[in-house]
Amino acid sequence: xxxxxxPTKRGSTDPDFFSSARSFPITVGTxxxxxxxxxxxxxxxxxAETPSWPPPWLPxxxxxxxxxxxxxxxxxxxxxIAGEGEQWLEAARGAADHFVKEQVRDGVRRGAWLHGxxxxxxxxxxxxxxxAMAQGEVASLLTRVHKETGDDRYAESALMALEPLRxxxxxxxxxxxxxxxxxxxxxxxxxxxxxxxxxxxxxxxVYDVSIGLDPDRAGRDWADxxxxxxxxxxxxxxxxxxxxDLFPHPVPNVASSAYHLLHTTQLxxxxxxxxxxxxxxxxxxxxxxxxxxxxxxRAFATKSASRMVVPRNRLLAHRLPWSESRxxxxxxxxxxxxxLVLAYHAVSPHWPSSLAVTPGRLREHLEMLVRYGxxxxxxxxxxxxxxxAKTVAVTFDDGFQSVIKHAFPVMSELGLPGTIFxxxxxxxxxxxxxWSGIDKWLDTExxxxxxxxxxxxxxxxxxxxxxxxxxxxxxxxxxQLSDDELATELSRSRxxxxxxxxxxxxxxxxxxxxxxDRVRELAxxxxxxxxxxxxxxxxxxxxxxxxxxxxxxEGVRYRLKASSAVRRLRSSRLGQALEYRxxxxxxxPS
Ligand SMILES: [Zn+2]
Numbered sequence: 172x173x174x175x176x177x178p179t180k181r182g183s184t185d186p187d188f189f190s191s192a193r194s195f196p197i198t199v200g201t202x203x204x205x206x207x208x209x210x211x212x213x214x215x216x217x218x219a220e221t222p223s224w225p226p227p228w229l230p231x232x233x234x235x236x237x238x239x240x241x242x243x244x245x246x247x248x249x250x251x252i253a254g255e256g257e258q259w260l261e262a263a264r265g266a267a268d269h270f271v272k273e274q275v276r277d278g279v280r281r282g283a284w285l286h287g288x289x290x291x292x293x294x295x296x297x298x299x300x301x302x303a304m305a306q307g308e309v310a311s312l313l314t315r316v317h318k319e320t321g322d323d324r325y326a327e328s329a330l331m332a333l334e335p336l337r338x339x340x341x342x343x344x345x346x347x348x349x350x351x352x353x354x355x356x357x358x359x360x361x362x363x364x365x366x367x368x369x370x371x372x373x374x375x376x377v378y379d380v381s382i383g384l385d386p387d388r389a390g391r392d393w394a395d396x397x398x399x400x401x402x403x404x405x406x407x408x409x410x411x412x413x414x415x416d417l418f419p420h421p422v423p424n425v426a427s428s429a430y431h432l433l434h435t436t437q438l439x440x441x442x443x444x445x446x447x448x449x450x451x452x453x454x455x456x457x458x459x460x461x462x463x464x465x466x467x468x469r470a471f472a473t474k475s476a477s478r479m480v481v482p483r484n485r486l487l488a489h490r491l492p493w494s495e496s497r498x499x500x501x502x503x504x505x506x507x508x509x510x511l512v513l514a515y516h517a518v519s520p521h522w523p524s525s526l527a528v529t530p531g532r533l534r535e536h537l538e539m540l541v542r543y544g545x546x547x548x549x550x551x552x553x554x555x556x557x558x559x560a561k562t563v564a565v566t567f568d569d570g571f572q573s574v575i576k577h578a579f580p581v582m583s584e585l586g587l588p589g590t591i592f593x594x595x596x597x598x599x600x601x602x603x604x605x606w607s608g609i610d611k612w613l614d615t616e617x618x619x620x621x622x623x624x625x626x627x628x629x630x631x632x633x634x635x636x637x638x639x640x641x642x643x644x645x646x647x648x649x650x651q652l653s654d655d656e657l658a659t660e661l662s663r664s665r666x667x668x669x670x671x672x673x674x675x676x677x678x679x680x681x682x683x684x685x686x687x688d689r690v691r692e693l694a695x696x697x698x699x700x701x702x703x704x705x706x707x708x709x710x711x712x713x714x715x716x717x718x719x720x721x722x723x724x725e726g727v728r729y730r731l732k733a734s735s736a737v738r739r740l741r742s743s744r745l746g747q748a749l750e751y752r753x754x755x756x757x758x759x760p761s
Pocket of ligand 1: 568569642646681682683
């Protein structure tokens with residue numbers, strides 16, 4: 172979906188002609204279940220107006236833009252799972268059948284859906300051309316229809332849809348290298364255009380195939396593409412607005428208002444299924460930019476210039492000359508006030524658990540934040556509001572010894588303090604910790620990864636400016652406890668930590684991120700200044716939002732098993748308490 176690049180022929184046959192993103196802002200999908208083929212990641216239901224194939228606007232074959240047709244099909248599926256009736260599944264199936272029939276079966280373009288019209292405007296593409304965005308969106312449609320119908324033709328076609336994504340755009344595929352890694356080209360151009368929204372839509376197709384059909388190969392593709400997107404996402408951030416594409420235009424191609432909003436929504440959706448600090452930072456930046464009318468004015472001034480169009484508001488354009496150096500703009504500090512709380516668990520070079528990130532990955536995340544101007548703080552600092560404009564609190568749950576061995580050196584080098592939430596009754600026992608979710612690693616070669624820190628090691632962290640905080644006494648699932656047991660878990664851990672550390676234990680993280688109103692209230696009564704939850708959301712002292720960071724490689728495999736856990740969580744009191752869909756943590760065992 173592109174604002175600048177359009178089919179040459181426009182009019183009533185173009186579905187986007189009537190549904191501008193301004194009048195129908197695309198939001199995060201309402202039925203997303205991380206790790207499961209269900210609701211699509213952004214809500215496209217408004218794209219499907221009538222439940223019968225073909226849609227009335229479908230142009231002749233050589234004029235079709237496949238992303239429009241795929242989005243119509245996904246929108247129909249979305250209406251079906253929202254309970255609007257079987258006819259919507261039939262409509263989605265009609266679109267799926269169309270794509271199975273139209274797919275190239277042989278040759279270098281095997282798996283592709285070809286476009287028969289040239290693309291003018293920003294990018295010159297001569298037919299037949301293919302689009303990674305179309306490949307991905309059709310794969311998302313086909314995997315879902317396959318899941319509902321069990322018809323293997325859809326599965327086979329979805330698997331084939333990914334083939335062009337693995338072939339260089341210089342050789343007829345849609346892959347281009349960005350920062351040394353593969354990125355999916357909505358418009359395969361030379362030099363590459365790297366259209367952000369299309370690349371993300373393509374990635375979601377890969378993700379869906381990895382969940383539904385091919386966890387190995389598509390799972391690896393998904394993990395690789397996530398790494399590439401995360402380590403390059405800053406390139407689409409010009410310091411006051413998002414950028415539509417990275418083609419070497421004479422002037423950066425700043426996104427239209429609608430595409431800026433879409434970028435933000437897509438990154439928020441990514442945080443649902445594959446949380447990364449890079450996405451969080453960039454999404455937060457984009458949201459802040461949107462809040463500033465001045466920035467919007469600047470964006471439109473630049474956008475108009477890049478299109479060689481006279482700005483509508485000459486006076487505004489005159490007052491807002493853009494400059495090449497847009498980073499580090501002075502902005503009222505209130506706008507920048509933003510704290511980011513990250514939740515890690517173990518740090519290990521080898522442990523293949525979703526709870527562990529490698530020291531190298533941790534370093535990448537934190538170096539990026541430091542580059543963005545984030546300043547470190549403890550979780551208690553954040554709760555007290557004792558922070559500068561842009562703050563990151565790096566937290567570690569569970570008290571793994573690996574945090575001292577592998578995280579502490581990295582953080583010290585970067586000058587960042589940390590917060591470690593420890594189940595106080597298990598620290599220093601010299602035996603692997605155990606609770607539901609980690610005990611599968613007992614009696615394996617990874618058993619030592621479950622070793623707790625010693626109190627001496629924790630004092631060493633404290634001396635370096637870290638906060639040692641509570642993760643209860645025994646890593647209990649708090650909402651399930653009696654009042655007495657709950658009081659003991661909260662107060663005994665707090666007392667023990669205060670005693671060992673020689674100072675107050677100020678904050679708490681709920682094991683499994685699991686809490687309810689009673690738990691929050693008792694945490695407050697026990698004397699904690701605040702408590703950390705395990706999901707993003709509005710800031711509230713006793714369920715402070717955090718971004719959970721897990722290992723993706725394990726995550727791909729874990730997600731295959733996670734769907735029932737996610738369903739259970741959805742129906743739990745906690746799940747219902749999450750008033751906003753993007754808060755669902757998904758695949759988190761601890
Ligand atoms: Zn935990």
